[in-house]
Amino acid sequence: MTTLGFLYPGHHFAEDDFPRMEILLDAVRLVVNHTAVDEDVYGIDALTRTGVPERLAAGVPELQRAGVESVVWTSGSGSFLYGWKGAHEQTAALARAAGVPASSTSFGFVHAVRELDATRVAVAATYPEDIAALFTAFLHSAGIEVVATHAAHLGSAAEAAAWGPDEVRELVRAADRPEAEVMLLPDTALHTVTHLAELEELLGKPVLAGNQVAVREGLRLADRRAWSPRLGKIFAEREAPPAPVARWGEGRTWARSGKKGRPGRWGE
Structure with missing residues (x-):
């Protein structure tokens, strides 16, 4: 069992995405601890305050007691608002406090886009x-x-x-462009897990959403792979299973491996 830890800002938003993902993933435990939020406002000052090192460190002991192998600061705006350098400093401080590898949803998006071998994206932001x-x-x-x-x-x-799903569909339609290889939904307060596959079918391209990407980042830090097609292309297994063992002649056995698919491409 792989246990991953997530610091989620505030309460009663889309944290129920995590137990849904836990059900879909094999032998993965997702432990969510809520951090304090001064005010629920989409303003730069308020969102920046959610990610101060002291506030994140206060949420670490509960995750440590759960035996987590990695910690992800599960906020998009509470990390990318710090900028590239500041976000690195934020996660470095979190890793020191937790004693395990740490990252954030924002870096999770970067790593997921690279894993999909994409360079051009569209952003559907709330x-x-x-x-x-x-x-x-x-x-x-x-x-x-x-x-x-x-x-x-x-x-x-x-x-x-x-x-709900209707509003999310309208959001991604408004953001989509033919030249975009991947669609990004950065807000972790947005419910997306139950309709990721539907969104990908609608757009005809991979969709990366905040909570889905946070789990993928936690798995990456723990050096663990997990698969569930219902969680989108980023969770779709890309290697063909080995071919069945074929027997040739009397007493001789030959095993022929399946051909590996190229990462980041589908339908080949």
Whole structure:
């Protein structure tokens, strides 16, 4: 059993995505601990305060007691608002406090895009435009080209959490561009896990969403692979299983391995 730890800002938003993912993944335990939030407002000052080192460190002991193998700060805006250098400093401080590898959802997006062998993305953001632009800048720092960013101008995580599948579909449709190889939904307050496969079918491309990416990042840090097609292309196994053993002649056995698929490509 692999145990992963997540620091989730606030309560009663989309943290129920995690038990859903735990059910879909084999032998993976997802432990979520909530961190304090001063006010639920999509403003730069308020969101930056959610990710201060003292606040993250306060949430670590409960995860340590659970025996987690890695810790992910499960906030998009609470990490990318620090910028590329500041976000690295944030996760380094978290790793020192936790005593295990640590990262954030923002870096999870970068690593997931690279794993999909993509370079051009579209961003479907629930945030106001100024905050969405800072996520775009963060991706640019990682060498990822953002071909389009659509901001929905919501005012709080509670508003994002109240959205259902219809609103999410409208958001990704508004953000999509033909040249985008992957669609990104950075807000971890948005419920996405139950309809990731549907969104990918709708757009005809991989979809990366905040909570899904946070789990993928935790697995990466723990050096563990887990698969579930219902969690999107990033969780789809890319190696063909070995071919059945074929017997040739009397008393002789030959094993022929299946051909490996190239990572980041499907339908070949």
